[in-house]
Amino acid sequence: KKKSAELIIEAQVKRKEAEVEKKAWEAWHTQKESIQKEISQDFDKGTKCLETFLQHCKSDVVKVTAELEGIEYCCKAWGEHCQPKEGHSPEMNFAVFLMQRIHNVLDKHEDQLSPTMLKKLARYLSYLGFLNLKDTVLGMIDAKQGQRIKKVLARAPKFPVGLGASRFQLQYMGPYLFREERKDPDPRVQHFIPDTWQRELLDAVDNNESAVIVAPTSSGKTYASYYCMEKVLRSSDTGVVVYVSPTKALVNQVVATVYGRFTKSLPEGMVVCGCFTRDYRHNVHNCQVLVTVPQCLEILLLSPHLQDWANKIQYVIFDEVHCLGGEIGAEVWEHLLALIRCPFLALSATISNPEDLTQWLQLVKSYWERVENSSEELSSTKMKPKSKRRQQTEAGKGSQTFKVRLVIYKERYNDLEKFVCDFEDNEYKFVPYHPCSALTVNHIEEYGIPSDLALSPPECLRLYDTMEYVFPQWSRAKELEPEEYKCFKNKVIIRKRDVREYEAELKKELVGWVKAGWKNKVEDVLLSLDPETEGTFGQEKKTNFPLLVETLQNMNLLPALFFAFDISMVETFATGLVQHLLRKSKRTKLPDSEKQKIRIENKLRKLSKYLKKEET
Incomplete structure (x- = not known):
């Protein structure tokens, strides 16, 4: 039998869950009419309202109901506005949203779906013309019910998309396909559930190991860098972590992130973050997180009077380490990787031979391990006492393992369309x-x-x-x-x-x-x-850059990043775009006579409404 304390705790948990569910139902009943109206009038805006509600809803039962009712609203809106005409294809954004909602319900809430709910989903799939998927969903119910329902639902599709189910998902559902995700949280990460390869990075940092990390852009490899910084900041007030970035622009970005992410009370004269580039230096020797470029770190490491500072470095993070294979400045990266004795993280998305690089770095680390062991034997014979400050620094460093891990992750979170x-x-x-x-x-x-x-x-x-x-x-x-x-x-x-x-x-x-x-x-x-176009960015494109921006805006593809290696070209584009927008704003300004006309029309409209009310 359960103890009375356990029964009390269970009762409290159930009461809290009931309160959460009650609030969720109240929120849904309050918002569902406005969401239905929005979907009917402005589909994109309405679907965003529904997704916002689902993100904030804490009750799975209410989420399932909201998902199913949202699908019903979508079908009604599709029937009102997007009936396919002869020779024209239907609006696919409705079908994509419909399928996206069906995916969410079946993936996240399958256990909570009743036979009635599954029948609804089967009906929606038949609307799209996916009769084979309808049978798959009905197969989730018992065989007897499935056979009976199949006969009832065997009618012509209402909104056929003109494609098979698999082709439709490949062609239109690419950004929404589910990837493999772990369900078990990691206590070291608060705001998301890390993947297996991300946990391996965190383990490497926890064990004071070095790691070469090869993962696509925006896959989450940079998180290990900030976890490493947090570890050094927590361990002592004297340890230093150095973040090496190839460009000043990336240095500024990382500095801004560090300032926004970390705060700490430090002894007088010490700060959390410092910066060192050829053009700018700030708190270089009195910070715990130094963000710099390779050439400047090399200057610091080779300066004889800065060796005490260099001994405080607990981790070095090399971002975009593939610069090691570049034509300009590659030797500096090589010098740094050979010079540092502390553990490091080497991050990149484009290393073609990561195994070879890791093997070379392991040889370097093995050399420093032999040096470390020989110096420890020499110091043990002399038995020179260590200062209190040095003891604190070494305690923060922990025991370095000299192991170099290779972590490779090839899956992008979102596919790139070219x-x-x-x-x-x-x-x-x-x-x-x-x-x-x-x-x-x-x-x-x-x-x-x-x-x-x-x-x-x-x-x-x-x-x-x-x-x-x-x-x-x-x-x-x-x-x-x-x-x-x-x-x-x-x-x-x-x-x-x-x-x-x-x-x-x-x-x-x-x-x-x-x-x-x-x-x-x-x-x-x-x-x-092969595309039937040259695709060269010639002079006519350079002079029509504002038109390119407007084209992207009409395609709903802004904001966008435009890369150019010529700074004068960047300035020319920016100036031309500003001038174009100024000219356009002047053309859209109405003259005073037009404004007066609009004001009078508004007053007449209000007056006519008032007179109608008086008559009734």
Whole structure:
């Protein structure tokens, strides 16, 4: 039997859960009418309101109801505004939202779905024309009910998207496909649940190990850097962590992040963050987190009068360490990696041979381990007492292991879609660019397909269609057809791992064509994928930069980053854009006569409303 204390705790937990659920129901009943109205009038705005509610809702029961009712609102809005006309395709954003909500319900709340709810989901899937997925959902109910419902729902789809379920998900659902995520929290991380490879980085820092980290941009590898900084700041008031960045712009960005992220009470004269570049130095020798560029750190490490400061360094973080293979300044990176005795983190998204780099760094660390051991033997014979300040620094450092880990993670959180910008008839166009079009038959024959050449779901679909078109006698065409492929067939939720497996199969098949002697077929595939545009950024594009920005705005693709290596070009673009916006604002300003006309019309409208009320 449970003890009385345990029963009291259980009762309190249930009471709190009931209160949370009650508040969630009240919030939903308050907001659902306005959300339905928004979806009907402005679909994008309405769906954002629904997603905001779902993010803040703390009751799973209410979330399921809100999801299902949101799907119902979407279907009504689609029926009112987006009925497909003859010869025209339906609005896919409605279908994408509908499928996204079905994915969320089945993935996160499957255990809470009643047979009635599953029947609703099956009906929505049949609306889209995905009759095979409808049968899959009905299969979740008992077989007897499933057979009966199938007969009831066997009608013509209301809003057919004109594609099979697998092709639809590959073509339009790419950004929303679920990736593999861990469910168990890590006490070291408060705001998200880290993946396995991120936990390995945290373990390396906790064990005072060095690590080479190769992961795509925006995948979360930088978090280990800030965890490392936090560890050094917590351990002592004297230890130093150095963040090495290749450019001054990145230095400024990291400094701003450190200032916003960390605060600490330190002895007088000490600060949390310092900065050292060729143009600017601030709190270099009295900070615990120093952000700098490679050349400046080399100056500090080689200065004889700064060796006491260098001995305080507990970790060095090398961002964009692939600069080690660059043409300019590469030797400085090499010097630093060979000079430092403390553990390090080497971060990059584009190292082509991480195993070789890790092996070399391990040799360097092994050398310093031998030096450390020999110096300890020498000092033990002399038995010179250590100062109190040095003892505190060494206590903060902990025991260094001299091990260099290699952590590789290849999966991007979001796939990159590639386009070529083309300027024709005084208009900008963005032509899809397939990564395989950059390959040649000789390269595939000699090296295979590069491991870092990743394809998005639509690019996988386009590659299959091109291969099937070029080679009608292809023996595996039916097997790899998306609607028949083993990882996609009759699957309501296609996941990222399924797409990655499909991508690997297509690449393997393309390489197999080359080995089988069908080089002309591979050549035809690559030529068919090649965009029919040069895509060069010529003078006419440079002078029409404001038009490019407006095109991106009309496509809802702002904000955007535009990279240029010529600072004068950047200034010219910025000046031209400001002047264009000023001219445009002057043209849109109404003259006083127009403003007066609008004011009078508004007054007449209000007066007519008032007179109508008086008459009634």
